[in-house]
Structures are given as structure tokens and as C-alpha cells.
Amino acid sequence: MRGSAAMDMDRVDQIIEKYNGEASSLIQVLLDIQAENNWLPREALERISEKLQVSMTRILHIATFYKAFSLVPKGRHQIHICMGTACHVRGAPRVLDAVQEITGLSPGETDLDLKFSLETVNCLGCCALGPVVEIDGKAHGKVSPSDVGSILEQYE
Secondary structure (H helix, E strand, O other): OOOOOOOOHHHHHHHHHHOOOOHHHHHHHHHHHHHHHOOOOHHHHHHHHHHHOOOHHHHHHHHHHOOOOOOOOOOOEEEEEEOOHHHHHOOHHHHHHHHHHHHOOOOOOEOOOOOEEEEEEOOOOOHHHOOOEEEOOEEEOOOOHHHHHHHHHOOO
């Protein structure tokens, strides 16, 4: 189902049933749908609201509060570029420029074929490795602008 704009409602029902349709499992249901689909489609949220008997207002409040959730389609590969102090002084802005040039994305954007999403972050917690680019949770350290192309090729 990855990469498609809509999610199979039968699959949403299966995820809800996995947690016995209990409203207390709302966050876990959202996490499972996010993990499988890379975002939370509106029709999936409406189904969750109906099945768990939780208001859409409550669901949207949770989905917008936690950074783990996205209400817009995201790429299969999440690129996070650290712009924290240690990475910044070691050249992170030039690394970001290289990623933007290769992908055509600005921070906060996803490409049309849902391959990559690009975000900047304040710290990834591995300052000694700066500048750091994290893709799908894997940190690439001491990245130079000339490294960006070969790193991104690993995620075809």
C-alpha cells in the first residue's frame, strides 16, 4: 500500500480489530496506520472515528500534536538533515543545499512520486558525527555535499 494516496479500508479495519476496537488503543492504531502508509489519510481517520467511537476533533488533535504523525502524504524515505549548532558549523547548510539540488525538495516537502520527504531538525543527538543526514532512521555522519548523491542512491 506504500506510496498510494488512499488506504484500503479493509486494512484499516484489520488494524482496529488487532486492538479489539478499543478507544484506548487510538494512538497505537494511528501509529500502525502511519507506519504502513507513511501518513494518515482522512478516510482512514473517519473510519477510526466511526469504529472506535472517538470524535474526529480528538483524533485530529492527537494527529497534529505528535510529530510522528502526518496528515499529508510522505515519501517512502524520510530525509532529516541536522541543523543543530555542531552540524551547522561543520557545513550542514551546504549539505542541505546539495540534497535540495538533487531531490528538488525544500524542507517540509515530498516529491510527487512519494519517494523522498525532506525535513530539517535541530539535533539528532550525534553531534560528534556532524554534519549528519538521517534517512529512515539511519544516521550518515560527517557528510559533505559531494557525498549526498551516493547516499541518496542507496535509497532507490
